[in-house]
Amino acid sequence: MKKKLPWILISPTLAMITIFFIAAVIITIPLAFTNMGLSFKWTFNGIQNFESFMRDPLIPTVIINTFIFVALTLTLFNFGMALLLSLLTTSINDKWGNFFRTIWMLPRITPSVVFGLLWLWIFDPGSDGLLNILLRFIGIGQQDIFHHAPMVLIVLANGYVGASMGMMIFSSAIKSIPIEYYRAASVDGAGWFYTTRRITLPLIKWHLLFITTYETLSLFTSYEYIYIITNGGPVNMTNVWALYTYQTAFSNFSFGYAAALSLVLVAVGIVTGFIYLKGINIQTNTKNIEL
Amino acid sequence: MAKTGELNFFNKHSKGIFNFFAYMILIIVTIPIIIAYLWLIMRSFSTDMNGFIPVGLTLANWSFLWKSNSNIGLPNIWIITLNTLLLAIGVAAINLFLASISGFAFSRFNFKGNKSLLLLLLLLHAFPTIALMVSIFYILNAIHLLNTLWGVILLTSSMDLPWDIWIIKGFYDSIPAELEWAGVVDGYSRIAVWWKVLIPNIKHGLFVIGIFEFLAGWSQFIFVTTFIFNNSYWTLSQYVYTALGDYRFANYGLLTAISVWYIIPVALLFAVAGKYLTQMSLGGVKG
Numbered sequence: 001m002k003k004k005l006p007w008i009l010i011s012p013t014l015a016m017i018t019i020f021f022i023a024a025v026i027i028t029i030p031l032a033f034t035n036m037g038l039s040f041k042w043t044f045n046g047i048q049n050f051e052s053f054m055r056d057p058l059i060p061t062v063i064i065n066t067f068i069f070v071a072l073t074l075t076l077f078n079f080g081m082a083l084l085l086s087l088l089t090t091s092i093n094d095k096w097g098n099f100f101r102t103i104w105m106l107p108r109i110t111p112s113v114v115f116g117l118l119w120l121w122i123f124d125p126g127s128d129g130l131l132n133i134l135l136r137f138i139g140i141g142q143q144d145i146f147h148h149a150p151m152v153l154i155v156l157a158n159g160y161v162g163a164s165m166g167m168m169i170f171s172s173a174i175k176s177i178p179i180e181y182y183r184a185a186s187v188d189g190a191g192w193f194y195t196t197r198r199i200t201l202p203l204i205k206w207h208l209l210f211i212t213t214y215e216t217l218s219l220f221t222s223y224e225y226i227y228i229i230t231n232g233g234p235v236n237m238t239n240v241w242a243l244y245t246y247q248t249a250f251s252n253f254s255f256g257y258a259a260a261l262s263l264v265l266v267a268v269g270i271v272t273g274f275i276y277l278k279g280i281n282i283q284t285n286t287k288n289i290e291l
Numbered sequence: 292m293a294k295t296g297e298l299n300f301f302n303k304h305s306k307g308i309f310n311f312f313a314y315m316i317l318i319i320v321t322i323p324i325i326i327a328y329l330w331l332i333m334r335s336f337s338t339d340m341n342g343f344i345p346v347g348l349t350l351a352n353w354s355f356l357w358k359s360n361s362n363i364g365l366p367n368i369w370i371i372t373l374n375t376l377l378l379a380i381g382v383a384a385i386n387l388f389l390a391s392i393s394g395f396a397f398s399r400f401n402f403k404g405n406k407s408l409l410l411l412l413l414l415l416h417a418f419p420t421i422a423l424m425v426s427i428f429y430i431l432n433a434i435h436l437l438n439t440l441w442g443v444i445l446l447t448s449s450m451d452l453p454w455d456i457w458i459i460k461g462f463y464d465s466i467p468a469e470l471e472w473a474g475v476v477d478g479y480s481r482i483a484v485w486w487k488v489l490i491p492n493i494k495h496g497l498f499v500i501g502i503f504e505f506l507a508g509w510s511q512f513i514f515v516t517t518f519i520f521n522n523s524y525w526t527l528s529q530y531v532y533t534a535l536g537d538y539r540f541a542n543y544g545l546l547t548a549i550s551v552w553y554i555i556p557v558a559l560l561f562a563v564a565g566k567y568l569t570q571m572s573l574g575g576v577k578g
Contacts, residue, residue: 003402005396005400005481006396006397006400006402006405007396007402009392009393009395009396009400010392010393010396010397010408012389012392013389013392013393013452013456016389016445016448016449016452017412017415017449017452017453019430019434019449020423020427020430020445020446020449020450021415021418021423021449023426023430024423024426024427024430025418025422025423025426027426027429027430028422028423028425028426031425031426031429036429040429040432081320084316084320085317085320088313088316088317089317091309091313092310092313092314092317096314100317100321102565103321103324103325104321104324105561105565106324106328106561107324109506109510109557109560109561110510110554110557111509111510111512111527111528111531111553111554111557112510112512112528113512113528113531113532113535113550113553114331114531114550114553114554116535117331117531117535117539117546117547117550118327118328118330118331120535120539120540121327121330121543122323122327124540125540126540128340128540128543130323130326130327130330133342133343137342160323160324191305192309217419218419221419221421221422222419222421223421224512224513227513228512228532228535242419242421245421245424246421246424249424249425249428250424250428250517255425255428255429258424258425259425259426262421262422262423262424262425265419265421265422266422268419268422269417269418269419269422270414272417272418272419273413273414273415273417273418274414275417277410277413277414
């Protein structure tokens, strides 16, 4: 009985994890070598799906879009804005710093469809949208970014959600740096830029590295906001690998081909997992320092 | 370095100058968020907007609450809201129960495979859902949970379970073992001690998990839109999404009103516990 008790306690969890996670990972692999559709028939077709990669005219567009989307969102927001926010909010009055960080949490806890609506309004091609109201105010004519440069919209929407993760990690890392370092530097007459470059950044180096890697992979697999705002359009201008996989599965119902596309994402998932393990170690180490 | 008396103008005011620029930058990047949410609320109560100025206070946009919207292809809002509530409560209840018993097992029992299972959970947490969507469709179909609210409830729970277990295990770990042994010496079973001694001590953790899982269920979109076809099982996310598809750039009155209706629980949480959010959700939600 004593030996069985823990297993009884974790058995429902194990059952759920096995059905929805482990079985799903295992099924994806053979599925990638079939041409399964909505009939759910296992007809194996060798490596045909992978040969289709080469012939699929959309794949090059999707790869380029994915690269642009990940690179821009990461540098400008998930890393860049996150670092800017954490450096500034930890340098000003604590109460106001917390206020700004709290506001930035709002996009993260807002349901995705509502957040999508906000960005669609901001970039409304007509005269009602925020951007066009502002442009009219400063005397520039109406712009239609939604149809001409939709990637801007996608990067901003994902960025305003994504920046808060790095912001939180960086801010808590910065706060755990002993205040004496800064006192000593300020006695020596060092200014903000100097202390940031010589004290703050070197001490949160590992957090910067962790967020960069983690967010790169996380952006590579994200598609929810793109699906809501443009669904990859207009004419595939914002279609990325993860969204293309989703559309192949649930718009075209080519499950076999979608599974082949997913395998690339599975590989990314495994790498993310290991990086995450490393990240957790960093987190716990920081806490120890703090205590 | 220098004595206070010898500072020049810039040195003397450098803190003030720095603060000025810091606040300016923070305000510029943050203001779009504030404006967008203010617009959302104001627009839902007005007939039109002249720039940012609401024109004509009205409740007409909110008529979806008492009038049928089947003529524009939207099902009854109350059924949809009830579904959303069921999904949110279902996910919260399942995860609270499973995380509290599994966390107990992982924290207090030294069974074979304890450590490796915990690591496996962490790996799974980082796994992107998109990589599994096709197989999940196949699995849900095979176990007859496709196009059911239960399928979405179990799926959403499973995806968050690994992280919840880790959080709750951390809370168990911080309770001294002596507290538990005292109960066991008094003749209580492990389960009785768990219920009477440990659970009251981890109630903060359970509270955080409960709120976050409620919101995770409440906001769930991708699983609902992919695995539910019958519009009587929709939740609010799919309802707003459908309206967004038909009325984007057109009927902001209706869109903002149903969106505000949808984010009421989120707004409540933000108003009550906003300032704790940055601490509570560290890593809890994927970005």
